[in-house]
Amino acid sequence: MEIKSTAMAGTLESSDIQITISSNKSGIQIDLNSDVAKIFGKQIKKVIIESLNALEIKNAKVKAVDQGALDCVIRARTLAAAQRATHTAEEPEWEVF
Numbered sequence: 278m279e280i281k282s283t284a285m286a287g288t289l290e291s292s293d294i295q296i297t298i299s300s301n302k303s304g305i306q307i308d309l310n311s312d313v314a315k316i317f318g319k320q321i322k323k324v325i326i327e328s329l330n331a332l333e334i335k336n337a338k339v340k341a342v343d344q345g346a347l348d349c350v351i352r353a354r355t356l357a358a359a360q361r362a363t364h365t366a367e368e369p370e371w372e373v374f
Contacts, residue, residue: 278334284361287346287354294346296325296358301338305329311343324348328355334363 280300287295307322314321325339328351337359346354360366 278332278359278363278365280334280337280362281364282362284358286357286361287350289342289344292345292347292350294321294344294351294354295342296351296354297340298355298358298362299338301336303336305335305337305339307339307341309341309343311341313343313345317343320348321346321351324351325355328352329359332356332359332363334359337362 280298283297283299285295285297287293289295305326307325309318309321311318311321321341321343325341329337329339339355357366
């Protein structure tokens with residue numbers, strides 16, 4: 278899938294993550310802002326990359342502002358932002374994960 282516009286999902290509330298996805302020309306680039314990045318940063322990035330790969334998104338710039346989100350929340354927010362960015366939100370692919 279191709280990113281057609283910048284899109285966001287999530288909030289800055291506790292236990293959530295705000296994901297913003299925009300187009301990129303060279304792979305997946307993740308900018309992570311998290312108080313627990315030293316401990317969980319690799320896992321957060323892994324979940325975001327796996328989620329984008331499941332949607333066959335190969336080029337994206339992702340800004341993630343984590344507030345202690347669990348993996349399932351990270352997947353859900355990434356899926357929502359990606360579907361908004363690819364203009365497929367009206368036809369969600371719920372079974373990709």
